[in-house]
């Protein structure tokens with residue numbers, strides 16, 4: 001949450017920072033701000049409780065100029081959404097300016113002691129305490145006659161007193177070309193250019209400007225100017241930088257002809273799913289293969305239990321993984337919310353393999369759950385999208401989804417790729433155990449047909465849009481599904497809640513009669529996923545119960561002709577397919593439905609209220 005960026009070079013820093021902030025807005029958009037350093041004068045700050053678009057106008061009006069600066073886009077934690085609480089924050093002596101992503105947990109004590117020393121506070125944020133603390137050490141070092149690397153040293157001394165998490169970018173008066181960054185618990189990437197260097201919460205902020213990056217680790221600090229950078233630890237040990245080349249495609253992070261990133265990303269799914277499969281089937285085409293698991297076949301065969309950890313949509317993918325792996329590989333699977341696991345003393349069996357699922361690879365709850373499992377001695381593999389993010393860098397092996405950047409806050413293409421990878425894992429583990437060659441080959445064929453089938457579902461977007469408009473005025477929705485369609489019902493309900501602010505609940509269809517049935521009325525439509533097979537008749541019975549109580553029903557099905565006449569008010573058809581890919585096909589109409597309902601209700605689809613894409617606070 002929150003995006004930070006810094007630029008030092010020879011170009012117009014304001015426009016580079018503002019561009020970067022636009023790309024970072026998915027991390028939070030409660031307010032935005034920018035500070036440019038000036039020669040011999042205090043950094044100039046423009047900040048506003050508004051989107052980056054408005055900030056850009058204000059920066060133009062203020063005629064901000066300079067070639068070194070920092071910027072911030074906020075997801076509020078401490079202090080309301082206001083101009084005063086927007087970052088960057090300037091120390092009360094005007095010497096230090098700082099942008100922060102994270103939470104300073106001991107800010108109350110720090111504020112008290114800094115106030116006693118004469119520092120003043122103008123915001124309600126935790127961050128301002130850190131700005132003043134750096135200023136305090138900066139002035140103490142000055143009085144000790146320290147001039148070399150004074151800002152870096154002041155930051156190091158300040159951070160030694162801080163409890164909590166941070167990714168920071170800091171500038172000071174008197175060294176207008178220098179930025180110091182540091183991280184603990186919040187991501188920070190250094191972009192290395194020619195005659196310019198950048199810092200940001202993630203590589204998308206660089207927008208192709210930096211081809212070489214260094215992912216900073218927790219406890220590291222970087223001092224940079226336009227021509228150079230030096231990385232060290234908070235304990236002042238030097239660090240040899242590891243340069244990574246980034247494969248950046250500008251069009252991945254741009255809307256193109258789509259009105260919203262969410263719609264673009266929904267329509268990218270034939271390609272993103274193809275990318276998740278590329279090179280991952282064996283020569284004899286009866287199983288999947290994964291390059292980065294870092295485990296021998298023997299070790300994988302010894303796994304007798306798997307635990308999946310994730311949050312939000314990724315947690316729904318974990319539930320799907322359970323269904324698939326238990327069904328095709330017959331390995332018992334547990335699923336926990338990352339945030340619960342890290343504080344529970346879950347009794348795990350000895351040969352348990354842990355998987356984390358995280359699109360961003362930065363979700364703090366999942367990162368900490370992963371660390372907790374590792375501390376307990378378990379091997380943790382991951383399914384992640386963002387290459388080089390903290391979770392995939394810290395885990396013991398894993399699988400990249402290759403979905404490309406997902407900018408819309410509501411996860412769509414990342415979810416379907418996670419489910420696909422989990423389903424391919426079920427094949428992989430299954431073929432190491434009892435799944436037959438013939439069954440494996442059928443699954444591979446099904447996976448390979450998936451992109452085409454997803455395109456068929458997308459062809460129905462107009463029909464889904466019409467249905468969305470019909471029900472856009474409703475304020476409650478129920479989503480029902482059975483077995484592997486239950487997590488899809490949960491995901492459908494979450495998508496609708498997130499972007500339309502409609503109350504929606506997902507339930508296993510048969511559970512409806514144990515409570516949620518009380519919600520049924522003409523104003524509360526039900527979306528029921530009813531696929532051919534042994535559960536079809538059971539789902540039809542649940543739908544009958546809804547109809548008997550005058551509830552409207554939108555049925556997502558692969559066998560519309562088998563529905564009793566008059567049962568469905570609306571039908572969304574998905575092609576008949578192998579069970580290992582059917583949940584993915586059932587997901588697409590629900591993504592479209594929530595998207596079109598949100599548009600009909602005039603909601604801010606890509607930046608829904610109160611949310612942020614990457615949740616890096618606890």
Ligand code: M6R
Nearest residue numbers: 312313314358359360363410411
């Ligand atoms: O980056 P992650 O996959 O770890 O994110 C987990 C959740 O925060 C995320 O899926 C969230 O629920 C999305 N907004 C769902 O659309």
